[in-house]
Amino acid sequence: MNQSTSNRQPPGADARRGFLAKLAAIACGGIATLTPLAAGLWAFLDPLGRRSAAARFVPVAELAAIPPDGVPRRFPVVTDRKDAWTGYAAEPVGAVWLRREPGSDVVQALSATCPHAGCSVEMAAGGTCFRCPCHNSEFTFGGSIVEPSPSPRSMDALDCRVGKDGAVAVQWQAFLAGIADKVAKR
Amino acid sequence: MKPGIPSRRGPVGRLADFLDDRTGWRGLVHEALFERVPGGARWRYVWGSTLVFAFMTQVITGLFLWASYAPSAQTAWESVYYIQHEMTGGWLLRGIHHFMAQAMVVLLALHLLQVVIDGAYKAPREVNFWLGLVLMMLVLGMALTGYLLPWDQKGYWATIVATNLAGIVPVVGPSLQQLIVGGSDYGHHTLTRFFALHAGFLPATLVLFLVVHLALFRRHGLHAKQPITRPDAMFWPDQVLKDAVAMLAVMAVVLGVILVPAVRTMLAGGEVDWGHVGAELGAPADPAESYAAARPEWYFLFLFQFLKVFEGWGATGEFLGAIVVPGLIMGVMFLMPIIGNWRLGHRFNVAFTLAILAGAGLLTGLALNEDYCSLWIDKATLAAAEKLHDETGGDEQKIAAALGNDPAKIAAMRKQLAKLEAWRNSHAFLAASRRAQVEAKRAVELAGRPERIPPTGGLDLVRRDPLLRGPKLFGLLDGKDCASCHAHVDPATPDAAAKFAAASAANLHGFGTAAWVRGLFDPMRVAGPEYFGNTAHKDGDMVTYVRDEMTDREKWKPDEIAAVTVALAAEAGLPDPSATAAQVERGRALIAAGDRCGACHEFGGNGTGLGTAPDLTGWAGRDWLVGIIADPTHERFYGDSNDRMPAFEKAMPRAQIEILADWLRGDWYRAADARGAAAE
Numbered sequence: 001m002n003q004s005t006s007n008r009q010p011p012g013a014d015a016r017r018g019f020l021a022k023l024a025a026i027a028c029g030g031i032a033t034l035t036p037l038a039a040g041l042w043a044f045l046d047p048l049g050r051r052s053a054a055a056r057f058v059p060v061a062e063l064a065a066i067p068p069d070g071v072p073r074r075f076p077v078v079t080d081r082k083d084a085w086t087g088y089a090a091e092p093v094g095a096v097w098l099r100r101e102p103g104s105d106v107v108q109a110l111s112a113t114c115p116h117a118g119c120s121v122e123m124a125a126g127g128t129c130f131r132c133p134c135h136n137s138e139f140t141f142g143g144s145i146v147e148p149s150p151s152p153r154s155m156d157a158l159d160c161r162v163g164k165d166g167a168v169a170v171q172w173q174a175f176l177a178g179i180a181d182k183v184a185k186r
Numbered sequence: 187m188k189p190g191i192p193s194r195r196g197p198v199g200r201l202a203d204f205l206d207d208r209t210g211w212r213g214l215v216h217e218a219l220f221e222r223v224p225g226g227a228r229w230r231y232v233w234g235s236t237l238v239f240a241f242m243t244q245v246i247t248g249l250f251l252w253a254s255y256a257p258s259a260q261t262a263w264e265s266v267y268y269i270q271h272e273m274t275g276g277w278l279l280r281g282i283h284h285f286m287a288q289a290m291v292v293l294l295a296l297h298l299l300q301v302v303i304d305g306a307y308k309a310p311r312e313v314n315f316w317l318g319l320v321l322m323m324l325v326l327g328m329a330l331t332g333y334l335l336p337w338d339q340k341g342y343w344a345t346i347v348a349t350n351l352a353g354i355v356p357v358v359g360p361s362l363q364q365l366i367v368g369g370s371d372y373g374h375h376t377l378t379r380f381f382a383l384h385a386g387f388l389p390a391t392l393v394l395f396l397v398v399h400l401a402l403f404r405r406h407g408l409h410a411k412q413p414i415t416r417p418d419a420m421f422w423p424d425q426v427l428k429d430a431v432a433m434l435a436v437m438a439v440v441l442g443v444i445l446v447p448a449v450r451t452m453l454a455g456g457e458v459d460w461g462h463v464g465a466e467l468g469a470p471a472d473p474a475e476s477y478a479a480a481r482p483e484w485y486f487l488f489l490f491q492f493l494k495v496f497e498g499w500g501a502t503g504e505f506l507g508a509i510v511v512p513g514l515i516m517g518v519m520f521l522m523p524i525i526g527n528w529r530l531g532h533r534f535n536v537a538f539t540l541a542i543l544a545g546a547g548l549l550t551g552l553a554l555n556e557d558y559c560s561l562w563i564d565k566a567t568l569a570a571a572e573k574l575h576d577e578t579g580g581d582e583q584k585i586a587a588a589l590g591n592d593p594a595k596i597a598a599m600r601k602q603l604a605k606l607e608a609w610r611n612s613h614a615f616l617a618a619s620r621r622a623q624v625e626a627k628r629a630v631e632l633a634g635r636p637e638r639i640p641p642t643g644g645l646d647l648v649r650r651d652p653l654l655r656g657p658k659l660f661g662l663l664d665g666k667d668c669a670s671c672h673a674h675v676d677p678a679t680p681d682a683a684a685k686f687a688a689a690s691a692a693n694l695h696g697f698g699t700a701a702w703v704r705g706l707f708d709p710m711r712v713a714g715p716e717y718f719g720n721t722a723h724k725d726g727d728m729v730t731y732v733r734d735e736m737t738d739r740e741k742w743k744p745d746e747i748a749a750v751t752v753a754l755a756a757e758a759g760l761p762d763p764s765a766t767a768a769q770v771e772r773g774r775a776l777i778a779a780g781d782r783c784g785a786c787h788e789f790g791g792n793g794t795g796l797g798t799a800p801d802l803t804g805w806a807g808r809d810w811l812v813g814i815i816a817d818p819t820h821e822r823f824y825g826d827s828n829d830r831m832p833a834f835e836k837a838m839p840r841a842q843i844e845i846l847a848d849w850l851r852g853d854w855y856r857a858a859d860a861r862g863a864a865a866e
Contacts, residue, residue, distance in 0.1 A: 018423065021423040021424065021427045022422075022423040022427075024427055024430070024431075025422075025423045025426045025427040025429075025430045026430075027430075028427070028430035028431050028433065028434040029426070029429075029430035029433060029434075031434055031437075032239060032430065032433040032434040032436070032437045033239070033242065033243075033246075033433075035282070035437050035441070036243045036246045036247045036279075036282050036286075036437075037246055039247065039250075039275055039278045039279045039282055040246055040247055040249070040250030040279055041250075042274060042275030042278065042279070043250055043254065043269065043273050043274065043275045043276045043278075043279040044250055044253060045274070046254075046273040046274045046275070046276070049274060082638050084265075084268055085264045085265065085267060085268040085272070085633065085638060085639050086264070086638055086639055086640070086641055087635075087637045087638030087639060087640065088641060089637075089640075
């Protein structure tokens with residue numbers, strides 16, 4: 001600001017001009033700097049608009065492969081998977097425990113993902129129940145919690161279909177971990 | 187504010203006091219803002235601040251890009267594709283980063299120019315001037331390394347050139363090159379190293395130098411433009427306001443470059459594909475696919491052109507052009523503070539800087555002219571030169587003889603011939619650029635398939651795409667392979683007849699479609715060059731049959747010929763949209779019949795057997811085409827009567843023959859079809 005001209009201004013004009021200059025400087029600098037920041041945040045928030053793959057039935061086993069004595073058996077879930085830009089064809093994406101009551105053809109399917117913190121549930125050493133190796137959550141073969149347990153809920157049951165040809169398909173989907181309710185991931 | 191004295195301010199003021207007691211922030215801010223600007227604020231002082239602003243913009247956008255970028259040969263292009271075309275706002279983020287980098291180079295030149303003209307490099311500011319030159323080289327280094335990171339054709343080939351130039355440095359060159367490239371071949375480690383340089387080493391070094399640069403700037407104070415005629419002002423807010431306005435203007439220009447094409451599309455009523463707004467993304471880098479449109483980014487174009495000055499000098503010339511001369515120029519710039527002490531030193535420095543900038547500008551202009559001159563040279567004025575050149579094959583003596591050994595005419599013709607060569611080079615460059623754009627767009631279309639990009643990467647997708655690969659395998663671009671005999675021209679194009687006449691085998695454009703078959707059954711066309719005219723089958727049984735039997739209205743009714751036509755197209759899997767199922771069935775029966783096509787042709791087990799004529803079962807379908815390309819002498823096809831067509835199974839891998847078959851059948855991914863299917 002040129003003092004020789006501002007000296008001719010009425011008193012107070014100099015302070016007012018100084019204030020306006022400060023305001024304009026902050027506004028211009030602010031807009032200029034916030035533009036790249038806003039563009040960055042816009043792109044950074046992109047994952048919030050993305051959803052996990054829709055639940056779908058995936059063939060996982062033959063009925064004959066599931067022991068008829070009520071002891072569960074673990075099967076990998078092999079299906080197409082999309083990861084951002086990459087599409088994988090027929091890739092193992094997780095596992096399920098399948099079990100049928102003695103003398104029955106009804107199959108029960110449990111996701112092998114622990115509902116506590118997402119580790120993979122295994123058969124306990126004695127072979128009488130499930131046990132998660134991360135935090136020792138224990139579940140019955142039916143999937144119910146064996147108290148005391150860090151897991152807030154039972155193992156996640158998955159819809160299961162047995163075709164006429166004996167092909168067992170489960171509706172593969174993931175659920176939010178660590179909460180008492182079984183809520184599908186978005 | 188003295189410690190221990192109770193404050194009478196509100197909570198914010200008290201918090202500020204609390205922090206000031208422990209950090210002294212008020213002093214720091216005061217020191218930062220209340221700098222005296224001798225002679226008042228001026229627009230000519232803004233360049234340094236705009237550069238800091240541009241760098242901050244690059245840091246911010248670069249960090250966010252980093253959050254989505256994956257440096258490896260199978261993921262770099264793919265992740266940049268994802269940022270640009272699929273992430274919300276990714277095009278804007280990448281666009282700002284891309285164009286602010288270019289703005290930074292312009293601002294660097296302006297800052298340097300202002301410093302030299304104002305003599306701001308003189309004592310006591312010599313060290314800060316040297317720091318500035320180091321900063322300039324760091325910025326150019328980031329520009330060079332950033333260009334490769336998308337791993338597209340453009341960046342890949344430009345980097346090959348740049349790193350090969352590093353390799354010609356005597357003694358250490360080859361080792362230097364290997365260190366930069368991360369091995370002897372370009373791949374994962376080229377990307378990880380360039381990325382580490384671009385986003386780590388170089389900016390970290392730059393920040394160190396920038397801190398010292400700014401600290402020395404504050405120590406010496408602003409170098410005021412002499413003579414000082416106006417009263418002093420304060421840095422805050424007077425100069426800060428000018429700086430802030432300049433920053434905003436820089437950002438506005440960058441946003442303008444990104445958005446103006448999109449806005450124009452919108453104003454014209456078109457729909458904007460935001461993925462194609464902002465920075466370009468070429469086709470994935472392909473070491474096997476030469477790239478005639480390879481050019482460095484525009485601000486390095488002068489160096490690219492400068493190397494041409496040394497053409498014909500071999501490696502020595504490149505060493506001179508790429509290393510010695512630029513090194514000498516940088517050397518003179520480093521010596522400017524010392525040169526400036528001499529009586530005419532400052533004038534020399536200003537003149538030298540202006541000359542370098544003018545030279546760079548001139549070289550850039552020359553480079554652009556070489557690439558684009560075919561747009562403004564009128565080819566008609568070169569007709570005589572072209573005729574002479576093609577007649578003589580460019581032979582100097584023959585040209586001289588043709589011009590009657592008249593020196594004046596020869597000199598004039600030499601000029602014309604040089605112009606013709608320039609036109610041809612430019613024409614080839616522009617054609618390569620257009621092809622690159624088509625390939626880039628197609629690569630993006632393929633990457634957007636619902637199945638996504640295979641784990642082998644986008645390049646694999648491009649290489650297996652019939653639409654991109656088919657014409658190359660066919661030889662359409664260079665007239666080799668299939669195209670050395672077969673035409674592939676839409677009969678509706680104006681010069682189709684000439685192209686058919688030049689070919690020695692049938693036109694394969696639309697092969698298998700009802701339109702193609704209609705031409706085959708046309709007695710006027712079957713023996714023409716479009717079908718069998720230039721082959722040994724010209725007087726063969728098929729031509730005779732079409733001419734004698736199929737023109738007999740008693741024997742072949744028009745609707746029967748139409749039925750056979752659509753049945754053959756259906757066999758090819760390229761059904762005629764107007765054909766009915768009944769018509770196709772009728773045609774199939776006619777093809778099989780022993781007194782019709784079945785007299786010579788095997789068709790779906792009609793008992794004719796192989797060997798007399800090509801099998802019409804699955805005619806022109808994928809398997810049939812793959813089979814005939816692999817071995818036309820097989821009894822399923824032409825057997826002993828095959829005329830000159832080689833068995834390509836000996837020359838081409840099966841996978842390529844399949845791509846060729848798919849291309850001939852027009853069987854490739856179309857985004858519009860996928861969208862239609864998704865809508866249903």
